[in-house]
Amino acid sequence: MSNPFFRQPNMPEFFPESDDQFPFQLSDYLVLEEGSDDSSGLKSPEDLCPSNDMQFKTPACLPESGANSGQGVSDSSNSKLGTKKLKKMKVENGVRVAFRTQSDVEILDDGYRWRKYGKKSVKNSPNPRNYYRCSNGGCPVKKKVERDAKDSAFVITSYEGRHNHTCPCVIYYTAPQPFLDYASSPEMHLLMQSAVAFQGPYVIT
DNA sequence: CGCCTTTGACCAGCGC
DNA sequence: GCGCTGGTCAAAGGCG
Numbered sequence: 001m002s003n004p005f006f007r008q009p010n011m012p013e014f015f016p017e018s019d020d021q022f023p024f025q026l027s028d029y030l031v032l033e034e035g036s037d038d039s040s041g042l043k044s045p046e047d048l049c050p051s052n053d054m055q056f057k058t059p060a061c062l063p064e065s066g067a068n069s070g071q072g073v074s075d076s077s078n079s080k081l082g083t084k085k086l087k088k089m090k091v092e093n094g095v096r097v098a099f100r101t102q103s104d105v106e107i108l109d110d111g112y113r114w115r116k117y118g119k120k121s122v123k124n125s126p127n128p129r130n131y132y133r134c135s136n137g138g139c140p141v142k143k144k145v146e147r148d149a150k151d152s153a154f155v156i157t158s159y160e161g162r163h164n165h166t167c168p169c170v171i172y173y174t175a176p177q178p179f180l181d182y183a184s185s186p187e188m189h190l191l192m193q194s195a196v197a198f199q200g201p202y203v204i205t
Numbered sequence: 206c207g208c209c210t211t212t213g214a215c216c217a218g219c220g221c
Numbered sequence: 222g223c224g225c226t227g228g229t230c231a232a233a234g235g236c237g
Contacts, residue, residue: 116210118229131228135208144228208236215230221223 098158106130106145106155112163114143125149136165 118131127147134141141161148154 115208117231118227119210119212120227120229123226129227206237210235211233213230213232216228217226218228219224219226221225 096158096160098156100148100154100156102153103155106147112136112141122146122149127152134163136163139164 113135114132115135116130116132120129120131122129125146127149129144129146132143132145133139139161141159141163143157143159145155145157148156
């Protein structure tokens with residue numbers, strides 16, 4: 001069976017047509033259930049995808065400016081909140097998704113606009129961790145991006161919260177119905193928008 | 206001019 | 222209580 005993310009007849013020209021054209025490989029991801037604060041919700045692609053030969057790939061055409069450009073609105077409503085309260089808010093805000101991609105670039109264009117608000121070196125890792133907040137005013141979603149300490153060829157991206165607005169871009173992909181059923185879940189929708197993003201006007205079908 | 210990144214400082218949680 | 226660590230703030234400067 002062909003990869004559902006490979007270009008379909010109605011897809012844009014820049015969409016990759018084969019495995020070789022994907023510079024990234026989504027190797028692992030983690031979905032933390034809403035209200036959960038541990039990693040027991042680890043799922044493999046096989047768990048979520050009924051087809052064994054279906055693979056998750058992140059496509060090419062990821063301009064570095066994509067996730068960093070555009071207008072943003074500073075949101076300082078959460079400033080000066082204690083860490084304890086923030087942790088509670090994170091859980092209440094909903095799903096957290098973390099995944100690891102093999103990528104040369106750290107910034108994956110997921111269709112949303114992000115504003116970087118912090119950078120920290122982390123213990124047991126030579127690579128710094130970058131903190132981003134959704135540029136849409138009032139949107140609580142945050143993401144953390146860091147290179148895998150064990151293999152710097154991989155980038156670990158984690159998202160927290162749900163967007164309270166529509167994606168500024170629209171993602172175009174087609175897939176078999178069973179896959180779309182999974183993709184329609186909030187967690188997979190977030191994952192898809194994160195891992196399966198590419199340049200251009202996007203439409204989710 | 207507006208929005209971005211950078212970066213040092215600050216704060217709170219946690220383990221000892 | 223102290224030190225370490227992760228997460229966030231906010232000022233400064235850059236860029237289109």
